[in-house]
Structure formats: structure tokens, C-alpha cells
Amino acid sequence: MNIKQIIPFLLLLTSFNFYGQDAGMKEKKEQIKTLKVAFLTTELDLTTREAEKFWPIYNTFDDKQFEIRHQKMRAFKSRMSDSAFNNMTEKEANALLTQMDSADEELYLLRKKFTKNLREVMSAKKIIKLKKSEEDFNRKLLHQYRSSKK
Template sequence: MIMNRRLLIVFVFLMGINWFYAQRPAKDRIKALKVAYLTEQLSLTKEEAQQFWPVYNEHEDALEDIRKKERQQFGSRFEDMSNVSENEAAKMIDRYINLQAEKLEIENEFIKGLQGVIPSKKVIQLFRAENNFKKRLLQQYRKRQGGG
């Protein structure tokens, strides 16, 4: 009887969490899952987490700004390259190179900033954890799309 009651409570709790996440935009749900996953994978202490997340979030915001620039500059208007002159294409390449350089600078600053916050070993673990999270996310997406 007690076991059934506990099972019911756990089930209701999980359904509540599921409902809560279903109400939030997908981007927010993914971010919450990523935060939980990275925290677990890195075994961040409370002190490390307090210093880590502001640095990490600032980095994510900077990368999102770069992605916005990429979408603006290289969006759908350049899908049909038959209407783009050689001069325009050369300018696109220059802008692309500049954005890549900006990205590299952001990554370098991020890594240096992290090294002052968490041990270098955890910085390396972060890279692996982020890649694993992306793989899992893609697998889940494919599964839901019926692609295996």
C-alpha cells in the first residue's frame, strides 16, 4: 500500500514536471536540460557553479550574437547564388572570415575566463560534455522525427 502510494506520488511529480516543461518554449527546455547535464557531468561544487554559470552564459550570449549576424548576412537571400556577382561573393567571404575570427576570439576569452573559475581538467570535460549533449539532443530529435 505504501509502495503504491509512493509510486503514485512519483508518477504525479514526473507528470507535473513534464507538463511544466511542455509549457515552456523548446529553447528554454533545452537550456534547462543542458544546465542540469553540464552541472552533473562536471561535478561542479556550489562555489564553482556560482562562478562558472555567469562566465558560461556570457559566452553563450556572445555566440548567439554571432549566429544572429550569420543569419542576417548569409540568410536565405543568398541561397540562389546565380543572382550574386563575383564582387558580392568576395565581400561575403570577407564577412564570413571576420565572423569566424570573432568567434575564435570569443572562444579564446571564454577558455581563459574558465581557467580562472574551474580546474583545467573540468574545462576539458566541459568540451566533451557539450559535444555529448549535442549528440544526445540530435538523437532525440531524429527519434521524434522518425529517422531512427
């Protein structure tokens, strides 16, 4: 087999590998989402009426939050590698800082709108309980991840 035959074969294998990783990440994300829904449902003890209105609002919020964090922040992370960071000018650093602040502000405004929408569906006490339940879920997930690494 000569080099002209090997290179397309290697590229094909590499593309399948990347596709497999992407599919694996989507599957893990769906598993986590399923666990989160079950956890929040139990913790919040929503009435049927509350649940019917809550889940569409929550899912929209969660999807937008994921998009902001993973699409916009991914661009920042690529520019934060040691080599990129060491070669960054002050002007580029200021521009990156401005973009990071913008993403943080976008997340804040999204959260604020989410809370406003929830006030029409449930009590303030349940909204606070939701925030606490999300933090508890994330803490448990992180603990479980750390335990599996050992």
C-alpha cells in the same frame, strides 16, 4: 465581405502566426537551455564555489555565442538561397566570404576569452570535460531530434 475588409484581417492573422512561431522558438530555446544546464551540472560535478563563478561566465558566453551565430549567420543564409547565390557577383561573393570569416573569427576570439576566464575558476581538465560534455549534449539533442522526426 469585400477585399478591403479581408486584407487587414489576413494581415492580422499572419502577424499572430509569426508571433506564435517566435514565442514557440523562445520556449524551445529555454527548454533546451534548461536541459543543457542540468546535463552540464551533472557531467562537470562542480563544487559550490566553482558553480557560483562558472554559471555567470558560461551564460554570458552562451548568449554572445548565440547572438553571433543566429543574428550574423542569418544574414548570410538569406544570401545563400539558390536564386540569390546564382545572381551573386564575384565581388559580392568575396564580400560575403569576408563577413563569414569575420563572424568565425569573432566566435573564435569569444571562445578563447571564455577559456581564459574559466581558467581562473576551474582546472584545465574540467574545462576540457566541459567541451566534451557540450559536444555530448549536442549529439544527444540531435539524435533525439532525428528520432522524433521518424
